[in-house]
Amino acid sequence: MSLPPGFLDELRTRTSLTQVVGRKVMWDMRKSNQAKGDMWAPCPFHQEKSASFHVDDRKGYYYCFGCHAKGDAIGFVKETENVSFIEAVEILAREAGMTMPARDPQAQQKADRRTQLAEVMEQAVKFFRLQLRTAAAAPARDYLARRGLSEAAQDRWELGFAPDAWQGLWDHLTGKGVAEDLIHGAGLAKPSTREGGKPYDTFRNRIMFPIRDARGRCIAFGGRAMDPTDSAKYLNSPETELFDKGRSLYNHGPARTAAGKGQPLIVAEGYMDVIALSEAGFEAAVAPLGTAITETQLQLLWRIAPEPVIALDGDTAGIRAAMRVIDLALPLLEAGQSLRFAMMPDGKDPDDLIRSDGPAAVQKVLDAAQPMVRLLWQRETEGRVFDSPERKATLDKSLRAKLKLIRDPSIRAHYGQEIKDLRWQLFRPALPPRGARRAQAAQSAAPDTRRSLLASAGPGAEDHLREAVILAAVIATPQIAAEFEAGLEALSCRDPDHAALRDIILSVAVSAPGALAAEIEARLGSRPLENLHSLRHVAITPCLRDPGNVDLARMTVAEELAKLAAHRGLEAEVAEAAEDMAGPADEAVTWRLTQMVRARDEALRSQKEDRTEYDTGANGARISKRERDAFSALIDQISFDKPRR
Numbered sequence: 001m002s003l004p005p006g007f008l009d010e011l012r013t014r015t016s017l018t019q020v021v022g023r024k025v026m027w028d029m030r031k032s033n034q035a036k037g038d039m040w041a042p043c044p045f046h047q048e049k050s051a052s053f054h055v056d057d058r059k060g061y062y063y064c065f066g067c068h069a070k071g072d073a074i075g076f077v078k079e080t081e082n083v084s085f086i087e088a089v090e091i092l093a094r095e096a097g098m099t100m101p102a103r104d105p106q107a108q109q110k111a112d113r114r115t116q117l118a119e120v121m122e123q124a125v126k127f128f129r130l131q132l133r134t135a136a137a138a139p140a141r142d143y144l145a146r147r148g149l150s151e152a153a154q155d156r157w158e159l160g161f162a163p164d165a166w167q168g169l170w171d172h173l174t175g176k177g178v179a180e181d182l183i184h185g186a187g188l189a190k191p192s193t194r195e196g197g198k199p200y201d202t203f204r205n206r207i208m209f210p211i212r213d214a215r216g217r218c219i220a221f222g223g224r225a226m227d228p229t230d231s232a233k234y235l236n237s238p239e240t241e242l243f244d245k246g247r248s249l250y251n252h253g254p255a256r257t258a259a260g261k262g263q264p265l266i267v268a269e270g271y272m273d274v275i276a277l278s279e280a281g282f283e284a285a286v287a288p289l290g291t292a293i294t295e296t297q298l299q300l301l302w303r304i305a306p307e308p309v310i311a312l313d314g315d316t317a318g319i320r321a322a323m324r325v326i327d328l329a330l331p332l333l334e335a336g337q338s339l340r341f342a343m344m345p346d347g348k349d350p351d352d353l354i355r356s357d358g359p360a361a362v363q364k365v366l367d368a369a370q371p372m373v374r375l376l377w378q379r380e381t382e383g384r385v386f387d388s389p390e391r392k393a394t395l396d397k398s399l400r401a402k403l404k405l406i407r408d409p410s411i412r413a414h415y416g417q418e419i420k421d422l423r424w425q426l427f428r429p430a431l432p433p434r435g436a437r438r439a440q441a442a443q444s445a446a447p448d449t450r451r452s453l454l455a456s457a458g459p460g461a462e463d464h465l466r467e468a469v470i471l472a473a474v475i476a477t478p479q480i481a482a483e484f485e486a487g488l489e490a491l492s493c494r495d496p497d498h499a500a501l502r503d504i505i506l507s508v509a510v511s512a513p514g515a516l517a518a519e520i521e522a523r524l525g526s527r528p529l530e531n532l533h534s535l536r537h538v539a540i541t542p543c544l545r546d547p548g549n550v551d552l553a554r555m556t557v558a559e560e561l562a563k564l565a566a567h568r569g570l571e572a573e574v575a576e577a578a579e580d581m582a583g584p585a586d587e588a589v590t591w592r593l594t595q596m597v598r599a600r601d602e603a604l605r606s607q608k609e610d611r612t613e614y615d616t617g618a619n620g621a622r623i624s625k626r627e628r629d630a631f632s633a634l635i636d637q638i639s640f641d642k643p644r645r
Contacts, residue, residue: 003089004101006114008074010247011089013214013300014096015073018057024080025053034336035306036260044080045069058260058304113185117242120178120186121210121218127172128160128208128221137161139226140207147272148355149279157209157275162223164205167198187220187237206235209271211243211289214252219243222250222271222289234270236290246294249286249301250274256304258283264366265305266342267293268350269313269321276351277311280359282366292324295332302337309369311342313349323379326372330405333372340369373418376402381426392427399423417492466564467491467498470557474505475520477553478513481505487561 037057
């Protein structure tokens with residue numbers, strides 16, 4: 001079966017070789033770099049213990065340094081599944097959501113035609129480059145000089161000039177024997193609308209930017225008008241057999257190479273922005289071609305880098321473009337596959353910023369790039385007043401609708417938590433002065449109370465206290481931190497002070513437990529953290545009264561992590577069921593909500609039973625004042641403070 005030209009290129013573009021190979025091998029994560037798509041594993045084609053099998057996801061090939069097997073995704077499926085070439089293509093096409101084309105007996109002829117069209121495009125590149133050196137192109141050269149492009153830079157980017165003539169390129173190509181249908185097929189000329197009229201050039205009196213695909217073939221041109229009255233400031237080639245602007249990126253190949261060397265992938269708006277960024281040292285820069293970013297272009301970007309930075313102009317149009325990208329990207333998000341947004345100063349694009357303030361200013365903007373969730377929140381809240389329940393409900397409804405677009409449940413949950421945190425910051429009540437807060441805390445946590453904070457507070461305070469117990473137990477016995485690294489990483493702390501402690505534990509205690517106390521004091525200060533003050537007067541867990549008992553500490557952390565995860569999981573399920581109830585109600589939805597509420601209530605009842613054990617101790621005896629004082633002294637030894645501003 002012959003495949004139409006371009007089908008295999010599209011299939012390879014949509015296919016992740018890492019995912020295909022990952023079904024057959026176990027990656028060696030010590031050698032691999034998942035963010036760069038540079039993966040290593042024992043070879044699936046011969047018996048070995050070392051990881052000599054290399055996959056380069058960006059370039060789309062694999063190679064074994066042991067048995068010298070090599071190929072692409074199609075070849076890998078063909079060899080490992082023992083199928084034919086066409087069968088391997090069908091397997092990958094099905095996974096990529098592509099429809100296999102019908103049999104095309106003229107496929108080879110079409111492939112030959114595409115090769116011929118590419119050759120015609122290269123002749124056009126040479127013609128335009130020569131024209132840039134003529135007297136007629138003096139205004140174009142002056143313009144490029146004012147934009148800071150030297151002759152060497154113009155040569156690197158193969159810039160050219162289309163003369164202000166109706167048949168300049170047409171006469172040149174036909175004079176070299178190029179067939180007229182190939183000139184039309186390449187999008188370089190248009191037929192005359194007058195009877196018997198001669199075809200005319202697509203580009204006239206414009207600075208020309210060659211557009212090359214990932215393989216380096218010239219597939220189209222972009223032209224910048226020299227006449228300020230021209231209706232189209234920038235003009236792209238029409239779509240042809242070579243060129244689909246929704247599936248192409250300007251500077252695709254060189255940017256992919258630079259990103260593979262560790263440079264951040266930057267998505268700018270236009271040709272001059274890409275050139276300016278690259279000349280300033282940001283070589284992994286690309287641009288869509290005169291349209292809003294498409295889904296295919298997003299997939300191309302993620303094949304190059306897991307977290308591209310969208311660098312948009314700091315004007316109203318740039319903000320609108322960013323919002324369109326967010327709506328497009330939300331359903332496509334996956335773990336390790338997202339976007340960040342770098343907004344240029346108002347009224348400037350990357351080219352303007354580089355010429356006025358230099359590359360350091362651009363780097364500063366890139367360093368301040370925001371995650372997508374923050375820009376989503378900004379769009380829904382900026383310039384609005386939420387001074388009534390109805391307006392707050394409108395915000396909640398809008399945000400829920402956006403979150404439902406995210407298909408990945410884990411990412412949707414994390415977005416939901418981030419939105420909840422931002423919402424709390426927006427609507428939180430005014431806090432009393434710092435001294436008043438301390439007095440209230442001391443009064444509510446008097447030493448002679450007979451009920452623990454856990455027994456008297458609501459579910460939100462229970463979660464807060466469980467977080468405190470987990471962190472305090474790990475700080476008291478830092479040697480167990482490495483065992484709970486995954487659990488601590490997944491611990492979503494609602495208290496920012498708890499989050500700061502968690503991050504210090506993960507960064508220090510896992511690798512150097514003995515340095516934890518000193519590092520906490522160095523980063524957070526010497527006073528006890530206010531968020532753990534309640535533990536002084538609550539016999540919340542026996543392990544803190546026996547800091548040398550590592551087994552008891554280990555059991556406590558494991559239990560509290562499990563209870564916290566179970567409680568928050570039930571909360572999420574109940575909330576999701578309640579959202580479903582907002583739509584058309586049926587018996588299934590009603591039953592689901594009822595079951596979720598029952599499960600939550602049962603969990604809360606179980607937690608209340610646990611409180612008695614916390615209050616009275618594991619052996620049923622009351623906690624004495626001496627034991628409580630010893631416990632407070634232990635907490636005092638854990639020195640930390642709120643982060644310094």
